């Protein structure tokens with residue numbers, strides 16, 4: 001049996017090379033685009049109870065062709081330098097795919113957050129932030145972290161506060177990190193942005209009847225059977241929007257505590273309550289516990305959404321995957337050898353560097369909001385209401401009929417921040433999908449969406465490097 005290389009850096013590198021073969025770009029330039037520009041490794045002590053513990057952390061800045069660089073911070077026992085570098089590279093390509101003007105970065109601390117108290121996590125996060133500040137690996141114009149696996153808006157607030165303490169009076173300090181609580185300079189819609197973007201991306205893929213016919217499915221999301229691996233920020237929100245707005249049937253869900261299955265569909269709202277109450281997904285009313293959680297990936301379904309970790313669909317299980325669409329909400333869930341098998345089976349893979357880009361898209365909006373020091377919509381909301389109301393009243397006078405009061409209210413309502421954020425995200429996900437799909441259709445040799453997405457990204461980054469030149 002072939003031994004598969006599961007090193008994420010190798011995986012990303014192979015994906016890059018596969019796309020680069022289709023492009024007329026100089027080898028030296030390709031090498032520069034692919035290389036990780038800088039990695040900072042740090043070990044620091046933190047007092048936990050009455051002892052000291054030394055933690056290992058990293059921050060990788062993959063590409064500075066656009067600044068600041070941007071990417072999440074991961075807390076996991078499995079974090080290592082290679083993984084952080086690979087995830088930073090994915091961030092560079094992702095930003096290019098959705099036209100977010102940032103380079104890619106990623107950070108992480110090797111720890112299992114479930115093993116620490118909140119006050120310990122706060123001290124660890126603040127010390128890690130102080131280390132990043134010392135070496136210039138964080139700042140509104142240099143490097144802007146965000147949440148990732150094992151971190152959330154709570155950690156982002158601690159990071160913002162620590163940065164502020166080191167830069168008194170800095171008017172743009174809040175823009176040093178995104179994914180903050182709304183009350184701390186965050187933006188409405190960021191928490192759910194990645195999952196919402198996953199929904200928009202899958203919905204866009206399901207709007208193309210020809211593509212769906214090729215994988216043996218009908219157009220449209222309603223009634224499609226979906227399995228979601230991971231029930232954290234991305235998994236939960238993906239499942240929620242696919243069920244509520246896409247009218248999909250979520251038939252299987254898993255997280256670190258186990259996997260459950262109900263072919264008739266699961267209520268995501270009730271499952272979330274069950275998870276909070278019992279601290280596990282298992283024993284959910286009406287659902288069957290899977291004895292082997294890995295079985296979840298192999299369930300009979302239309303769409304499989306891996307939303308947990310990398311290397312989940314590998315040579316070991318690819319042949320047993322029955323989904324017709326694999327929608328990569330997580331980073332790096334499918335290995336290259338598994339992908340070959342899936343593509344041969346005619347499975348449509350919606351790639352991570354496109355599908356989970358909703359998070360960084362709304363982070364970009366948050367960063368812009370912090371630098372402008374004003375909530376989106378604040379200046380124009382009332383003006384738009386007045387203008388629309390005047391237009392509607394004139395129309396009523398002309399046609400000698402009145403709009404029903406409810407419709408009038410809806411039409412005349414000026415946009416709130418959440419409306420602006422969601423429509424910006426929706427537009428971004430739709431146009432990026434179309435650009436990737438058009439690239440694939442126009443090329444005679446590119447046959448899958450991932451290769452097309454990489455081709456789109458590499459071309460944009462190459463253009464930036466050519467225009468900038470090389471210093472000195």
Ligand code: NAD
Nearest residue numbers: 148149150194230231232233234255256308330331356359
């Ligand atoms: P999270 O920590 O909120 O949730 C992770 C989930 O995965 C949890 O439910 C956990 O129980 C589950 N999990 C862990 N190990 C598992 C296993 N072996 N089997 C099944 N489930 C398991 O993290 P998140 O922010 O939702 O991130 C999930 C993925 O999405 C990661 O790959 C991350 O890099 C990617 N991502 C996150 C964002 C974001 O905005 N948070 C943006 C882009 C990509």
